[in-house]
Amino acid sequence: MRVLSAWHQYAFVIRQLTARELKRKYARSSLGILWSILNPLLSMAVLSLIFLNMFRRSIENYPIYYLTGYLVWQTFTLATTSAMTALPDNKPLLLKVRFPMDIFLLARVYTAGVNLVYSLIAYAVMLIVFGISFKWTMLLAPVYLFLLFCFSLGMSYLLAVACVFFGDVRHLYTVLLTLWMYCSALFYPVSQLSEFMQTVVRMNPIYAYISSLRGAVLDGTLPSGLVWLQMLCFGILTLLLGRTVFKFYRKKIVEFL
Structure with a gap:
């Protein structure tokens, strides 16, 4: 019972800290949490205008892609970059309260998960707008996202430890994210890359x-056995x-803090 009571308290603290983070993030914004919906839509609109004609033949429904x-x-990125500085940012509370x-x-x-939920509202609307029909494979989306969060949390643990002892990690990670993004095929088809670069991208978590x-x-397909193993x-292992x-x-x- 004590364990359950403790975890109930911890869950309450996490909810309160999350509410604080959301309020702080949108403190000076008139639209507030609505930016979680507008940001992906605006980004999609800009990138679609730039690359739609270039990839029209190789990518169907490019905006959704x-x-x-x-x-x-x-x-x-939101999960790892914010969690990376969580300990130094909460130093006073960390040293005073026994959590x-x-x-x-x-x-x-x-x-970051709450932010994703709001973004998925905009995503669902776009699926309807672009006439993307329901596919049973969509039911597995929560599994993919759960494994993504496991990976994000594992990386957050590692980055948080590194950031405490080496403050420059946050700047190096920003540079790494830029390279990482271009190796994640966000806005281009992997098929247009060389065989070597295709291998590099497919090894990207x-x-x-x-x-x-x-x-x-988009296709109603399942990942291959190798991709399932990767995910x-x-x-799990990174976590x-x-x-x-x-x-x-x-x-x-x-002691260091």
């Missing part, structure tokens, strides 16, 4: 989630690794 990849990428440090990371990853979700929504390994590293450095993190 891009929007699907963008939502996965946005969720991952598990994980809560601060979980709250920021959870915030984020592309496994993007391609699986695109296949489910499971990247998601276990991140959690293990975080536990190992827990005391040192408190």
